[in-house]
Amino acid sequence: MPFLWAASFFLGMSWVRPTPLPKHLEFQLPLLRECQGIVVDLPEPTAKRLSFTVEVESLGVRLLAYVPRDFFVYPGERVRLFGRYGVPEPAGWREYLARRGISGLFWADRVEVLSETKGGLLFWTARARETLRSLLSKLPEKARALLSALLLGSRGLLTSEEKEAFRQAGVAHLLALSGLHVGILAAGGWLLLGLLRFPRAWRYFLLVPAVGLYVFIGGLRVSLLRAAVMFGVVGVFWTLWERGLVAKAWRDPLQGLSLAAFIILLIWPWSALDAAFQLSFSATAGIVLLLPSWTDSPLRRHLPRVPRYFLDMVAVSICAQLGVLPFLASNFGYLASYGLLANLVLIPWTTVLLWAGILGLPFLAIPQTQFWAGRVVAGICEPYLWAVEKLGKLPGAVLPVGEGFALWYLLALLAVLMLRAFQEEVLSPLRPELTSHRAWREG
Secondary structure, eight states, rough: HHHHHHHHHHHHHHHHHOOOOOOOHHHHHOOOEEEEEEOOOEEEEEESSEEEEEEEEETTTTEEEEEEOOOOOTOOOEEEEEEEEOOOOOOOOHHHHTTTTTEEEEEEEEEEEEEEOOSHHHHHHHHHHHHHHHHHHHSHHHHHHHHHHHHHGGGSSHHHHHHHHHHHHOOGGGGGGOHHHHHHHHHHHHHHHTTTTOOHHHHHHHHHHHHHHHHHHHTHHHHHHHHHHHHHHHHHHHHHHHHTOOGGGGGHHHHHHHHHHHHHHHHHHHGGSSSSHHHHHHHHHHHHHHHHHHTTOEEEEEEEEEEEHHHHHHHHHHHOOOOOOOHHHHHHEEEEEEEEHHHHHHHHHHHHHHHHHHHHHHHSSSSHHHHHHHHHHHHHHHHHHHHHHHHHHHHTTTOOOOHHHHHHHHHHHHHHHHHHHHHIIIIGOOOOHHHHHHHHTTT
């Protein structure tokens, strides 16, 4: 399966060939003051505008449109925009959009909806997201912006200073919907179904579609789809295992990770070069490859439950950090010195915040309870943002790294993994106590 993962990665990279604009469009687009097309993705709000991709059929191009916030459109609608064309800056963002087939920006001052749509998966997804946003709009400004990011992945409502604080604190991944968010929500659902005495197979049967629905509500993001595929693989495996159709020893999380990479690169080949893909898969690969060194250790087996739970959380965070370090360094040019500390503080806090937001949504819809529900949720959000800001401003919080750090680190990590594989394949058969423990663990 690691070979499938590598093959799918390089396959995706080989397909990323942005088509250059024809010469006549290079002259025509800067003069564009009006365009007509179809909305092809989910609209995303920012502090002052709404953004979405519009396919301009007459020109054969796609543009990323920004319209005033008092307008709202749905996927599939035909719109006419009045404004001006813009060139994406800086160059990195321009290349990012080009990989998605987007040829530029269009800053619209006015929008006309020429034909509406009332069906389709993207339409109902947009309706659901807009309903949730309307409920979150009852919250104070900072709480609304934070929960929109944590629940829906809409980071545009956060200020640039707040987003930079998350990066400097080493917890920017909390703003990108990923396996962490899926895990928090699925764990809550798993606990609830367990209290209702549902068998394991039925819990997966109910939660896998729920996770799939959240992938759409969260905006069809790479990290969400990766988490959903892996969760689905685990669900299918345990269902088959309970029926005696597979052996427990066949379980291998790397297979789910490889399958997720293959599916995502078939759908979005350009994602191989995106930071979201690289960070999501490298963090998960770090956990899958490195965490067994801790979970199989004799020290962990002899720890009491509470210290073991805490150290498990530390180990997962360390493994994820070790996986993403080269990509963080290459994308941002620095590392967050207190990333481990920030994750230990903020991940449990994020769990509380997510469930407070979800459980508070019905109360935000009721005028009589709206004020107090908003006060409670804001009381959790505002200290959270304060903690992120303070962690990002600690002395030495940002550690600049050189251009060659990522390559050096990847080579060192590869050497460590090779030594670990050598230990498992060559040394373990020579040490019966390790072999017997592995057989016991695999069931």
